[in-house]
Amino acid sequence: MNLGDLFSQLQVVPKWLWGFFAFAYGAIIGSFNNVLIYRLPREMSIVFPPSHCPVCKRKLKPWHNIPIVSYIILRGRCYYCKAPIPIRYLIVEVLTALSFLFCFLKFGFSLDTLRWMAFFGIAIPITFIDWEWQIIPDELNIALGIVGLIFATLYSVLSSSLTPLLEALLTAFLFSGLFISIYFIGKLIFKKEALGLGDVKLAFALGLFLAKPHLVFLTTFISFTVGAIYGISAYLIKNMLKPRFKVDIPVERWSLGLLAIPLFGGILREFLIYEEDVRHSFYLAFGPFMLLGALLAGLYGDTIIKWYLDNILGLYPY
Numbered sequence: 483m484n485l486g487d488l489f490s491q492l493q494v495v496p497k498w499l500w501g502f503f504a505f506a507y508g509a510i511i512g513s514f515n516n517v518l519i520y521r522l523p524r525e526m527s528i529v530f531p532p533s534h535c536p537v538c539k540r541k542l543k544p545w546h547n548i549p550i551v552s553y554i555i556l557r558g559r560c561y562y563c564k565a566p567i568p569i570r571y572l573i574v575e576v577l578t579a580l581s582f583l584f585c586f587l588k589f590g591f592s593l594d595t596l597r598w599m600a601f602f603g604i605a606i607p608i609t610f611i612d613w614e615w616q617i618i619p620d621e622l623n624i625a626l627g628i629v630g631l632i633f634a635t636l637y638s639v640l641s642s643s644l645t646p647l648l649e650a651l652l653t654a655f656l657f658s659g660l661f662i663s664i665y666f667i668g669k670l671i672f673k674k675e676a677l678g679l680g681d682v683k684l685a686f687a688l689g690l691f692l693a694k695p696h697l698v699f700l701t702t703f704i705s706f707t708v709g710a711i712y713g714i715s716a717y718l719i720k721n722m723l724k725p726r727f728k729v730d731i732p733v734e735r736w737s738l739g740l741l742a743i744p745l746f747g748g749i750l751r752e753f754l755i756y757e758e759d760v761r762h763s764f765y766l767a768f769g770p771f772m773l774l775g776a777l778l779a780g781l782y783g784d785t786i787i788k789w790y791l792d793n794i795l796g797l798y799p800y
Contacts (some may be wrong), residue, residue, distance in 0.1 A: 500591075501583055504599075508582025509549035511603045512575035518607040519574065522622070523615040538563035547577045570610065578606055588781075593636060600629045601691060601780075605773045612769035618680035623687045630654075630690030635691075647692060654689030656698045661685040681768050688776045697779045700787065705775035709768060712745070 520536075521528050533542045540562045546552050553572045560567065581602035589595040604626045612618050634650035661682045668676020692701065779786070 484554060484660070502585055503546055504586040505579045505583045506549075508579035508599070508602075509575050511582070512676030513547065513549040515603070515607045515610075516571050516574050518619075518622070519570075519610045522607070522619045523611050523617060535560045535562060535565060537565035550579070574606060574610065581606070593633065596630070597633045598690075598781075600633075601626070601777075604629065605777070609770040609773060612680075612767040613766075616678070616767050618678070618769050620680075620683065622653055623680070623683040624686075627654075627687035627690045628688065630693065634690065634693050644723055649695060650690050650693035653695045653698060654686045656695055657689035657692075658682055658686035659704060660698065677768065681772060684769055684772055688772065692776060692780050694780075694783070696787070697783045700783050701775040701779040703773070703775075704778055705768070705771045708774060709766065709771040712771075713729070713766065 517528055517533070519651070526632050531541075532538060533547055535542065536586075540560075542561070546556070546561050549553060550572065553567065553575070556567070558569065559565065569716035582599050585595050585598040585602065589598065597703075604622055608618055608622050608626075611622075630650055634647045638644055661677065665675070665677045665679070688701070689698065692698075717754055
């Protein structure tokens with residue numbers, strides 16, 4: 483039985499039921515993601531000790547750990563000590579479940595469904611960890627890179643061609659090479675790290691996953707542009723709320739991208755580079771913007787590029 487026959491047999495089951503399974507499976511992975519988000523940055527084992535309340539330390543029963551359902555039934559509090567459970571636990575489980583359902587609805591019974599489920603399953607903990615801790619655990623970068631290699635190898639085997647695997651490796655080296663350049667340029671300009679090495683490793687892993695060299699610069703452009711919009715918005719909010727609140731604006735990690743965009747580059751030079759309190763603020767987590775860029779480029783990159791060539795450059799007459 484080949485892969486096509488297997489997918490055909492799976493379609494005997496109603497699509498809505500497969501959708502429910504995808505959602506439920508995503509919720510389960512989301513529950514595990516919460517373990518990763520809490521334990522990896524604290525350098526704790528993800529196996530021992532078993533799930534427990536971080537306040538009263540009591541071990542949780544299996545029915546206390548049912549994804550989504552338990553949080554709602556327990557009203558967001560520990561069963562034993564009634565300590566509040568962060569809403570992030572529910573958000574991660576729902577977000578992962580919805581992303582898995584999205585993958586199934588978009589790709590149906592195909593390898594792309596499994597591939598993008600794996601992407602979301604790894605991208606979500608990276609996003610939450612990097613946003614809170616400004617680090618990307620090597621374990622997650624390695625996992626994403628392995629996923630990319632596995633599927634590139636599968637596509638090579640199914641197509642009886644080395645092209646998918648070679649394209650994955652080329653994309654990885656192009657993407658990471660670009661970010662290594664940004665890393666050293668940032669160090670030269672700002673006299674400190676403008677981009678973390680975790681972001682460089684993530685670029686390599688994303689390159690293996692995307693496996694399309696022409697998407698490297700689109701992913702980078704989206705990442706830096708969205709990061710720039712966020713940074714400028716935060717800067718404006720900072721000035722609107724001043725002096726009642728202090729909002730730190732981390733410039734270094736997205737400002738290099740602005741230099742490639744004339745309009746934003748001018749704003750950066752005029753308002754941000756020489757702002758002393760801004761220059762000394764802490765870093766912005768850039769991993770989430772890289773993942774968003776990879777997501778949009780991976781799912782819609784060819785459509786975006788064709789639209790740009792057709793409507794902006796007029797290279798497609800049809």
